[in-house]
Amino acid sequence: MKRVYVNEEWCLGCHLCEYNCAFANSGLSDMVLALKGKPIFPRIHIESGDKISYAVSCRHCEDPLCVKSCIAGALSKDCGVIKIDRNKCVGCFTCVLVCPFGALTPSESGIMQKCELCLQNACGEPACVKGCPNRAIVYEERGVAE
């Protein structure tokens, strides 16, 4: 299955992926209207440490602990993609407690949100990948981990 991967040596830490993500999931067609002057709630986050930075979004785990732990039955796996039914989520944060990557975060309303690879929004392909100026974020097949 194709997933979003980040080559951390190429990531500039510019945070553009966060803006592109928030815009792609805003449902609006004007980026200025969608983002200007507002706090943003992206589903991808830059992590930065000493001399490194890289973007983190849902890994769409083979064995997703978030899905098995969700007390509301709101998370599910559909053709490899981990999806959230935000209508069912009650914002208990159990998924935050179990995700090893910190990939689920609360939205503005307190209901959880996560990367669904932009398959559900107007972008149709991961907006973070499309807009990465240094091509540090890629969308590709890498097979099974070592």
Added chain:
Amino acid sequence: MKEYLIIGNGTAACGCIEGIRSVDSSGRITVVSAEEHEVYCRPLISYYLEGKTDLSRMQYRGDDFYEKNNCSVLFGRRAVELLPDKKQIVLDNGDTLPYSELCLATGSSPFVPPFEGLETVEKKFPFMTLDDALSLEQAISKDSRVLIIGAGLIGLKCAEGISERVASVTVCDLADRVLSSILDSECASMMQHHLEKHGISFRLSDSAAKFEKNRAFMKSGAVVEFDVLVLAVGVRANVSLIKEIGGKVNRGVAVDSAMKTSVPHIFAAGDCAEVYDISAGMSRVLAILPNAYIGGYTAGANMAGGKAVFDNAIPMNSIGFYGLHAMTAGSYEGELYEEKTENSIKRLFVKDDLIKGFILIGCDERAGIYTSMIRNKTPVSSVDFEALKKAATTTAFSPDLRRKMFGGVV
């Protein structure tokens, strides 16, 4: 063709069904369900009363769940006896059902201590099932004074769920603090103050000695008047079926990492079973939803001839009240690392080069990174712990570990 039989119809049963179907698409599955409901999200009953969900959204799985998995469900039936020699069970209507593999997913029941005069209380409810919540909803009104016995997870979620719909909520507990099973004194005190700000009253280190209709005579000598009583003292694992045939039982049904009981062809999972808690190094009942699902799934896969193990169970809870979240995991032993602000507390416990447990209140960002270190037994010496204890971040991991985590499928 195999005959799979599951006693119980909660989260563990659902996991069991999905575990069986991950291996065997054709064997027959029969579910014995005491409750008249399709599998629903038990932990959401307080959210239902609070108006944050409704009956249709509380379904744990889609409408076609049983049909899609080719299961037949006997609603409103209970198993009363196991006949392991014949590989059959007996139901409460006298019918028998055969099995090739059986899973006990019988859950737990509210434990009610023998209070004097409890029978004189007209409106009293446990708070475990959807039917309990629906009955409680019928009994309360804007004028109700509610007394809840038990300041644990169940009692307090109930308090939050109904507080806007009743005149007052008082919670009492013999323990000296709220959430005594998961919080230490200081953390409990922070949560208690937060709950008090939202109108919940507490009587701690105190409980009812005796009831007379709408009055509770407390051990301290105080008298509490109430209209509705909720009993949330604790729960006991439902173990009698296997105990009666000599199967190994401690507090819960004893199982191995494949979720097999001591009786051949009988598995157990969920709140009725014990699992090995790797953070405490002992077997215990971990009555939390993730354990129920994972244990059930493991049992199901093995019933169908697979080779699944559940060998990294730990206690873990994420519980919020009026917007303040407490996250806890593992065991609170070892060296303490602590960080506090006015509105948050972080406590990490480290022993033998491992994070053994934590308590986080009001600082839950990326908490799963700590949880995964407990479950995976990641040595603290292999990470930049100075950075990690300040903030849960994967940048504190070695480049190799990061590559493993992010480089391929996990």
